[in-house]
Amino acid sequence: MSPFEDGVARWRRVADEIRSAIGEGAIVDVLPSEVDLAERYGVNRHTVRRAIASLAAEGLLRAERGRGTFVSAAPKRAVYPIGPRTRFSESMLKQSLEPSGRLIRSERVVADTVLAGLLELRPGAPLHRLDSLSVVSGMPMSRSVSHFSAERFPGIIDAYAETGSITAALAREGVTDYRRRETRLTAERVTTKDADLLSCAPDAIVLISTAVDVDLEDRPIQSIRTKFLADRMELVLGPPDQSASGL
Amino acid sequence: MSPFEDGVARWRRVADEIRSAIGEGAIVDVLPSEVDLAERYGVNRHTVRRAIASLAAEGLLRAERGRGTFVSAAPKRAVYPIGPRTRFSESMLKQSLEPSGRLIRSERVVADTVLAGLLELRPGAPLHRLDSLSVVSGMPMSRSVSHFSAERFPGIIDAYAETGSITAALAREGVTDYRRRETRLTAERVTTKDADLLSCAPDAIVLISTAVDVDLEDRPIQSIRTKFLADRMELVLGPPDQSASGL
DNA sequence: ATTGGTTGTCCAGACAATTAGACAACATGG
DNA sequence: CCATGTTGTCTAATTGTCTGGACAACCAAT
DSSP states (O other), rough: OSSSSSSSSSHHHHHHHHHHHHHSSSOBBOOOOHHHHHHHSSSSSHHHHHHHHOOOOOSSSSEEEETTTEEEEOOOOEEEEESOOHHHHHHHHHHHHHEEEEEEEEEEEEEEEHHHHHHHTTOOOOOEEEEEEEEEOOOOOOOEEEETTTTTTTTTTHHHHHHHHHHHHHHHHTTOOOEEEEEEEEEEEEEEHHHHHHHHOTTTTTEEEEEEEEESSEEEEEHHHHHHHTTEOOOOOOOOOOOOOOO | OOSOOOSHHHHHHHHHHHHHHHTSSSSOOOOOOHHHHHHHHHHHHHHHHHHHHHHHHHEEEEEEETTEEEEOOOOOOOEEEEEETOOOOHHHHTTTTOOEEEEEEEEEEEOOOHHHHTOOOOOEEEEEEEEEEEETTTTEEEEEEEETTTTTTHHHHHHHHHHSSSHHHHHHHHHOOOEEEEEEEEEEEHHHHHHHHTOOTTEEEEEEEEEEEEESSSSSEEEEEEEEEEETTTEEEESSOOOOOOO
């Protein structure tokens, strides 16, 4: 059999399986020996070693010569409750995390048929495209692309650049309250460009949320497409009890 | 620079980017020429060709000699509305899809502290562990691991094996209605074992949903952890309007 | 001190990935 | 017809992956 087959190196697949095993609690404190792992995954010991080296570089494992290899810390994900009254900054503050938003790029575009449908505007209507990055306690968390009506919110870009919060920026534009109408969720591999912005592994996974926010009269305010780094975030739906992330 | 860097082949990364570009609507009908793509992604033309070959094998692209390369069909994801009244089989039927569940494995286990907490049982309580696969119109969609109290639902395994639906199985055990209390969402790479069961690429991505269902008296019924194939499913929260999946 | 089990390092070979260049086969528009 | 641009195929050379084997260094018991 060929070492590859689908463009993913064996050592990386082994690394992924070990990471999963740790995440699921199948491996708790100490790893099986390199020889055992090699046999279990059907690869050479060197391949296992490379996988372990990769995980050690992530800070997940710690190898000690003559003793064994140990898991150093189960990484905890930040929790993001998502529902009709979803507010990113508020959620992070409740977890004693420091949210901040950074403007990556802004642009004036015109609405295509899809965006026009979502925002209930005519195709060709002028829009503000807001490309932003959310950083929580120094760690990049997500990357969003929002679209606003340029006619209704002429100063939204500047307001966001100053406040770093969409809720705050909307308040300046006269929107005191809003709610989420619908959220669609899926997941994909991160693109290389996003990987740079989010400073994550080039093959990390992002949860993709596509949503429309509406004001109290149910008129669309913004269409927002957000990519959350899956290994740093956990989305929670349901009653707002803020228990710690377990599994 | 090395062909690899992180265990992912270049052609694979190019393939992923092209797939994303199609998913986001950046590439609509016809691909740029191989030479253009090679320049854009900074790789050799042969590498682009391999990426295209991989996507063509998936059925996403169709290359025609002398003319160009075209996207054959925007793959539509099955939509799964998720909320308090979430029912997998019903949702699929509404989309004219044929759901069926298959029992992979069942087992009697005892509750650890985490499961006991979720199900509000004492640690050590006997549980049924139900390991199942959901197939929709012949396509494996998700893989679930459920835990039920063995004392309260002694026949749940047999009931599921016969009906292929958890809702139907619970009805046989006397639970006429139930609702979802909380759902936690994240995403990971699929494990090789799950990749076999789901018959998908060995490095596909799964949306992981961890939830607890409760009866009308708010007593926990089951804890369920489901892995949805992200490229075949889209989770939707919010008002139940069943519009087609349009990113 | 010895023994057994562990991680760390080195060498070498077989195979895959990537690059480069050149040319063939085909389609389209002038 | 012909010029241009496209995908398909081939050879070759370079670099990285994976495997196999061997040995060193280290730890924890006996």
